[in-house]
Amino acid sequence: MKDIARRAGVSESAVSFALNGRPGVSEATRARVRRVAEQLGWRPSTAARALSGEGAATVGFVLARPADTLGVESFFLQLVSGIQEVLAERHLGLLFQVAPDVADECAVYRRWWAEHRVDGVLVVDPRADDPRPGLLDELGLPAVVIGGAPDVRHPGLSTVWADDAGAMASVVDELTALGHRRIVHIAGLPGLAHTRRRISTLRAEAERRGLTGVRSVPTDYSDAEGAAVTRRVLGGSPPPTALIYDNDVMALAGLAAAADLGFRVPQDVSLVSWEDSALCRLVSPRLSALSRDSAGFGRTAARELLALLDGAPARAVGVPVPRLTGRGSTGVARPE
Amino acid sequence: MKDIARRAGVSESAVSFALNGRPGVSEATRARVRRVAEQLGWRPSTAARALSGEGAATVGFVLARPADTLGVESFFLQLVSGIQEVLAERHLGLLFQVAPDVADECAVYRRWWAEHRVDGVLVVDPRADDPRPGLLDELGLPAVVIGGAPDVRHPGLSTVWADDAGAMASVVDELTALGHRRIVHIAGLPGLAHTRRRISTLRAEAERRGLTGVRSVPTDYSDAEGAAVTRRVLGGSPPPTALIYDNDVMALAGLAAAADLGFRVPQDVSLVSWEDSALCRLVSPRLSALSRDSAGFGRTAARELLALLDGAPARAVGVPVPRLTGRGSTGVARPE
DNA sequence: TGCGAGCGCTGAAGCGCATTAGTGATCGTG
DNA sequence: CACGATCACTAATGCGCTTCAGCGCTCGCA
Numbered sequence: 001m002k003d004i005a006r007r008a009g010v011s012e013s014a015v016s017f018a019l020n021g022r023p024g025v026s027e028a029t030r031a032r033v034r035r036v037a038e039q040l041g042w043r044p045s046t047a048a049r050a051l052s053g054e055g056a057a058t059v060g061f062v063l064a065r066p067a068d069t070l071g072v073e074s075f076f077l078q079l080v081s082g083i084q085e086v087l088a089e090r091h092l093g094l095l096f097q098v099a100p101d102v103a104d105e106c107a108v109y110r111r112w113w114a115e116h117r118v119d120g121v122l123v124v125d126p127r128a129d130d131p132r133p134g135l136l137d138e139l140g141l142p143a144v145v146i147g148g149a150p151d152v153r154h155p156g157l158s159t160v161w162a163d164d165a166g167a168m169a170s171v172v173d174e175l176t177a178l179g180h181r182r183i184v185h186i187a188g189l190p191g192l193a194h195t196r197r198r199i200s201t202l203r204a205e206a207e208r209r210g211l212t213g214v215r216s217v218p219t220d221y222s223d224a225e226g227a228a229v230t231r232r233v234l235g236g237s238p239p240p241t242a243l244i245y246d247n248d249v250m251a252l253a254g255l256a257a258a259a260d261l262g263f264r265v266p267q268d269v270s271l272v273s274w275e276d277s278a279l280c281r282l283v284s285p286r287l288s289a290l291s292r293d294s295a296g297f298g299r300t301a302a303r304e305l306l307a308l309l310d311g312a313p314a315r316a317v318g319v320p321v322p323r324l325t326g327r328g329s330t331g332v333a334r335p336e
Numbered sequence: 337m338k339d340i341a342r343r344a345g346v347s348e349s350a351v352s353f354a355l356n357g358r359p360g361v362s363e364a365t366r367a368r369v370r371r372v373a374e375q376l377g378w379r380p381s382t383a384a385r386a387l388s389g390e391g392a393a394t395v396g397f398v399l400a401r402p403a404d405t406l407g408v409e410s411f412f413l414q415l416v417s418g419i420q421e422v423l424a425e426r427h428l429g430l431l432f433q434v435a436p437d438v439a440d441e442c443a444v445y446r447r448w449w450a451e452h453r454v455d456g457v458l459v460v461d462p463r464a465d466d467p468r469p470g471l472l473d474e475l476g477l478p479a480v481v482i483g484g485a486p487d488v489r490h491p492g493l494s495t496v497w498a499d500d501a502g503a504m505a506s507v508v509d510e511l512t513a514l515g516h517r518r519i520v521h522i523a524g525l526p527g528l529a530h531t532r533r534r535i536s537t538l539r540a541e542a543e544r545r546g547l548t549g550v551r552s553v554p555t556d557y558s559d560a561e562g563a564a565v566t567r568r569v570l571g572g573s574p575p576p577t578a579l580i581y582d583n584d585v586m587a588l589a590g591l592a593a594a595a596d597l598g599f600r601v602p603q604d605v606s607l608v609s610w611e612d613s614a615l616c617r618l619v620s621p622r623l624s625a626l627s628r629d630s631a632g633f634g635r636t637a638a639r640e641l642l643a644l645l646d647g648a649p650a651r652a653v654g655v656p657v658p659r660l661t662g663r664g665s666t667g668v669a670r671p672e
Numbered sequence: 673t674g675c676g677a678g679c680g681c682t683g684a685a686g687c688g689c690a691t692t693a694g695t696g697a698t699c700g701t702g
Numbered sequence: 703c704a705c706g707a708t709c710a711c712t713a714a715t716g717c718g719c720t721t722c723a724g725c726g727c728t729c730g731c732a
Contacts, residue, residue, distance in 0.1 A: 043450035047386035048688035096432035114379035252618040384718035
C-alpha cells in the first residue's frame, strides 16, 4: 500500500479509502489508485486486515468422523464444493479440518475462536444432545447448522435443513402403494439428529397405517453393518419385503447380501437407498434412491452464513424435500 | 497478552519470550507466565503472528476438478485426512479450495500468495505441461507435488510419488502369468502425469513381451466413459481377456457393462481396478484392486511440506508401490 | 576491588491495514 | 466579502504480536 500511495502521489489513507470504496477521495483519484493497485497486483494482506478488526475472511468447516469411514460418502465433497462456490464470490477462505469425534471438534472451534482464525463456521451432522450449538452460542461464533432441525434453544444459530420426515413419509407412501407391509429401515448412526427424525417418522407412519412389521435398525453406516443387518433381517420369518438404507454404501452391501441369500431384487425384496450417487446407477439392478442436491445444500448453507456475518438475524431455512428416483430395485410386493 | 503481562507482573516482551520458549526469561518467570496464560485460555492471534512475520500457520490445498466428478473418488478425503493428521501436530490450518480447472487453481495460488494467506501448498494431479510448478517456484511458495514424478526443472518443489510404473509392471506380470495376452487399459484423464506413466509403462511391458493386443484408452474417469469404453472394446474381435481400470468407479461401471454384454467375470474377462475402496468389495464378483495407503500418502506429503517450511531442501520421496489385492474378478484367461 | 560478561528484563518500533481526528482549500450563502 | 460548510486529503493511532536495542543487576575473575 505504501508503494501504491507513493506511485499514485497520495497518502496511504487515501489509498485505503479509494480501494475500499469509502468516501473521502475524488472519483479521479480513486480510479488512479485502483489502476496502480491493479498494476502492482496488490491484494490486501488478510493478516493485517484481520488485525485491524475486519475479521479473518475465513469460514471454518469441521468433519468429525472416524478416519476410516471418511471416504465412503460422496456427499461431503459435493457439499463443500457448493459451499465454496458461494464463498468464492467474496473471496472468503474455507478452513477445513477433520476430527476424530465431536469433543475434538469442539476443541477445534475453541481454538479457532481464540486464535481469531475464522469469522464463522458450518456445522454438519447435528446430533441429539449436541454440545456444539451451545458452545458456538457461548463463544459468539456465527454458525450455520447443516441438516439439523430448527433449534429453538440457540436462537443465535442459523439452520439449513432438509425435511427428512416428509421424505420418509413419501417413501413409505410409495412402498405401501406397491403393497409392502413389512419394511425395515437400515438406519445410520443413532446419535445423529436426522437418523432420529427418520426413525420416529417411520414409526409414526407405520402406526398411522396399522403396519406391525415395520422397524428401524441403527448402524454405523459401514458396508459391513449394512450387509450384516440385511442378512439378519432377511433371515427372519417372515422376512421384510422392502428395505430402506440410510446411505448408498449400505444399500450396495445390502444388495450383495440379498443376492447371496437367494433373494431376487425387486421380485423378492425391494431396496431403497437414501442417498443417490453414481454407485446406485452402477449396480444391477440399479438402485432406487432419494436424490438431493448436495451442492445446492452447501450453497444455501454458505449463503446463510454470509447473511449472518452481514449481521442478519439467524433463521431456519429448508431445502427441497429429496425425491425418490425409482429405478430397478423397487417393485410390487410379492403376494403372500 | 497485555492481561497476562499485567497479572504476571512482567512486560509484554517477557510474556512473548516465555510463551515462545525463547531465552531471555528465567525458568521461574516462564512457568508463572505459562500458568497465567493457561488460566486465561490465551491463544496467539494468528493474524498478529502472521503480521509480525511469522507466517500464516496455514497450508493450502486446491482440488481442480469439475464439480460433478468430485464426489466419486474416496481418495481425496482420505488423503486430506492423512494430511491433517500431520498438520494438527503443529496446529497448522488447512485452507481448502475447489476450483474448476488448473488456470483457476493458479489464480488461487496467486491470490493466496498476495494475501499472505498460506505458508505453503500441496499440489495434486500433476499433469504434462503443468503450469503450477513453475508458478509456485516463481512465487517462492513452498510446495509439495503429490503424485508427480520427480521434477528436475523445479528444484524448489518437493515431490511425493508412487511408483506407477512398477505397479503397472507387476499387474502386467500377474495377468500374463494367468495367460492373458490381450489387455486393455481404461485409463484416466490423458493430461495427468500418472496416467501417462501408466500408459507408457504398459506399452513398454507389452513390447518387452511381444504382446500386440495391448493398449490404453484414456477417459475422463467417469462411470459413463468407463462403461462406454468397456462396451466398445469387448465388442471388438477378438475381445481383450483382461481390463485394467484407472479407478474404482469405472471398474464398477465396466463390470456392469460386461455383464450386460453377456461376458462372465472372470471366466470370459478379468477386471482390475487401480483403486481399492469399499466399492470393490461390494459387488459380485468382488473386484481385484490395487490397494494403496491414501492417508499415509497424505501424511508423507504433509511431512515433506513441514520439512520445507523448516528450511530443509526440497527432495523427492517415494511411497510404497501399491499392491494388487486379488479378489474374484481376475482369473486364468480363457483358452482360445 | 574493579571490570567485563552475561542474565533477566523492559521499552519501543514495526508488521499492513483501517479509522479517526485534523488541515487546508473551495464553495455556497447572506 | 466574510463566514461556515463541505470536500479532498493527510497525519497519527491502534490492532496483537515479535524483535531488537538497551539497562540495571549479579557474578566470576584477575
